[in-house]
Amino acid sequence: MPCTRRYALAGLVLTVLSAPAAAQTHSKSASGLLSLTVPASVRLTLSVTSIAFPDANPDHVPSIPATAAVGITARARSAPGASVVLSVIAGDDLRSGTDTIPASALSWTAAGDGFRGGTMSQTSAQTVAIWTSSGLWTGTQSYLLANSWDYPAGSYSATLTYTLSAP
């Protein structure tokens, strides 16, 4: 929808510019109020829908790297100077039946302009990246799972929700 509006505006301007002959012939000026709302808009793309941490001996691999990095593409049209924020929050701890691994055992490093490392939380959204104004940004997140002998054996899963916001 925002793209459609942008094209409509361009069409209007071009139409006016393409009628110089008529304007010169009648030598009249005209004025009017054109109102156009360009709302903030955002688009977020993750390169994968899931990541996995393979089993590993905590003595040998104290931090387990995920099998794949998460590529992130964020697009935003925002007011000049306004902050565009990408955050992530875990829906719950990692769960395997009634067994859990705390969401805080997940951490990440990041690469790309505006991206930052962090530690997962299921209680408050954690900042993944901050930018200013409109733009298109790309980066990667590389997740780590803190390994421990205390984890019960099992197959664990959790859902992370990323939110891209522009004021």
Added chain:
Amino acid sequence: MTRYVLLGIATAGLAIGQPLHAADTTANLTVNASIAAKASLTIGSAAINFPDRSPDDFPTVPAAENPVSVTAKAHATTGQNVTLTVLAGGDLTSGRNTIGIGNVTWTATGTGFSAGTMSAAAAQAVGAWSGSGSRSGTMSFSLTNNWNYAVGNYTATAVFTLSAQ
């Protein structure tokens, strides 16, 4: 003239239009992690030695390496029994002479660790726990001394087994 006016209006429309609205979008990522059953056992000394002592002065001879550290680590399902046992391969032997392996005993420290007597016939419990975890303790070995032992250098091998059942 006309086109300049209209162009100016169109440009202004972008800047002074109605207040911009916030925009949010979300995307989900599923995280999977696998924790498989496994165990790791570390004994602080690969060998223990009982020095020669007079049975009158030392009715029991402590091992020179006491206390021996023991660390038992396991990934197990919740509630699953994790046990550490020791089984001797035979009596202490020196040529054709033997000292019954039952003369070797140990005391233990650490949560879940227990004292016991060595056996070559049945594995003896050293520790018992429930579920995953890393457990550390010590074992202090003693040899019951006796004037009846034949002179010699005796050896035996004991195997420690950590398992989740």
